[in-house]
Amino acid sequence: MISKYVVRDVMSRGIYEVSLDTPLRDVIKTMAENNISSVVVTDRNGTYWGIITSLDVLKHYTKDVDKLKAEDIMVSNIITVDPLTPLERAAAIMVENRIHHLYVVSELREDKIVGVISSKDIIKVLNEALKR
Template identity: 30%
Template sequence: MRMVPAIPRRRPEGIRWLRSDGTPNFSDRIHRSEGDAKILAKRPVYTVTRTTTILGLAEDMSRYNVRAMPVVVPNQDKLEGIVTAMDLVSYLGGGELYNIVVDRHKGNIYSALLKEHVSSIMNPNPVYVTVAEKLPKILEIMVTKNVGVVPVVFKDGTLWGIITEHDIVEHLAEKTVGRKVSEVMTSNVI
C-alpha cells in the first residue's frame, strides 16, 4: 500500500497560518467583468410584462418619457422582448401592426387599447448587449442592426440597464476625437 503524504489545509507563515498554499483558485467565485455597457447603461430601467395592456404601455412610456421599454418575465427581470414607440405608432397609426386592431377589434381603437396586450406588438427577439461589451462593439451592433436603443443584460439574461443613442452622444460629448466634423458629416441632408 502506497502512502500519500497529507497536505495540510493551512501552512504557517510567520506567526499566522494561511488557509491554502497561496495559489489562487479562480473557480471559487463568480467574476463579472465590467465593460462600457455596464457604465453607459441607464438605470433604473422602466419595464413592462407581456400581459401589460397597450394602454398601460402607452401611459408608462408617456409617464417615464421613454421611447422603448424592455419586456421582462415578471419577478425575474429576464429580458423577454422589447417594444418601441415605433411599434406603438404602427399599431395605432395604420402601420403593419394596425392589422391587429382591424382583425381582432373590428377597427375599434378603444377596444384594442384596453384588451390587447404588449405580447401582440413586442419584438420577441430584441437586439441586446452584455454588460461586458465595449463601446466600439455597442456602436457596431446599433448601426448594423439599425436600432437606436439596446437593453444591457448579464450572461444569464437578467436585465441590467438600457443604452440609447442619446446616452452614447452624451458620453462622447466631452471627448476629443482628433477629427473635424466636416471630415465625417454628410452634406446631402434630406
Template identity: 30%
Template structure:
C-alpha cells in the first residue's frame, strides 16, 4: 500500500496557490491555464482555504456574483480536509469518498508540502491492482 509521500514523489513539486484577497477571476484563470481543478488559498505561509471549480460554480455562477469583484476569501472552502505524508492511499480514497471532495492538501509539521487529487489516487490504486494481478499470474504460472 502506497503512502502519500510516495505519491508526491511521482508528481511535480509545484504547489499552485492564490491569495485570499485576489479576485476570483484570477483564480479561475490560473486553474484554466494550469489545467487543475482547485487552488490552495494561502495567507502567507498559512493554509487559509481551498478554492475549487465547484466553489466557483455554486458560489459565483449560481448566485449571480461577479468573478471580477468578488475576492477569493468570499467563496473559498475554509474547513479544508488535509492529510499527512505518511497516510495511505486507501485512507485518502476513503476520505475523498466520504467527504465528496477531489483535492487533499498534504501538510507536514504545519507546512503544505503538496496536493493529492482524486485522479492521483485512482491512478495509484490502478497501479497497485495491476502489480498484484501480475504477481498472482506469475504465482499461478509457476
C-alpha cells in the first residue's frame, strides 16, 4: 500500500530547534506558534542533544514551568532515518520504539538533520492510498 514511498516523499523539510537552556515556557510557545509537535535541542555549537515532543511537555507542564529548561525534559536518544528509507520501514521503527517522530538526516552527513517525519504524515499517505 505504501511500499512505493520513501521518507523523502512525505517528510517535512527543516526543523525547529531550541537550545539546551531554553525555558520550558519558550519551548511551549515555539511549538504552539508554529503548530509543531516536536523540537530538536541543540547546544551553542549546533550539536544535537535531544528532542522534545508534545508528550514530553505534557509530562512536565504541571511542574514549575519557569524553572524547567529544555535540557531538563528532553529525550536524548534521537532516532533517525535517511531520506531514502522506505516508508514502511519508518512506520515499523515508530511502532517498535513507540514514538511518533523520526528525524531525517542528510544522506551526505549523518550529523545533519534535514527534516522530520511523523506518524501523522504516514497516516495521510495511508489515507490517500486507501482512496485509490
